[in-house]
Amino acid sequence: MVGTFYRSPSPESKSFADVGTKVTETSPVCIIEAMKIMNEIQAEAKGTIIEVLVENGQPVEYGQKMFKIKQS
Secondary structure (H helix, E strand, C coil): CCEEEECCCCCCCCCCCCCCCEECCCCEEEEEEECCEEEEEECCCCEEEEEECCCCCCEECCCCCCEEEEEC
């Protein structure tokens, strides 16, 4: 396990990215917590989120896909 996937910066906050959200290469889409350090993850592609592949609070691994983006 690399870390834990979080869709928002806090439980009370709205998600960084939902299905239908338009993103750019630098848009934050989630946070990965690893060893109590919160790492903001960027989209790395320009387009629209079409699917979120990981549930909030789920462990993730290196190279695991977390979102599907329809590039524009």
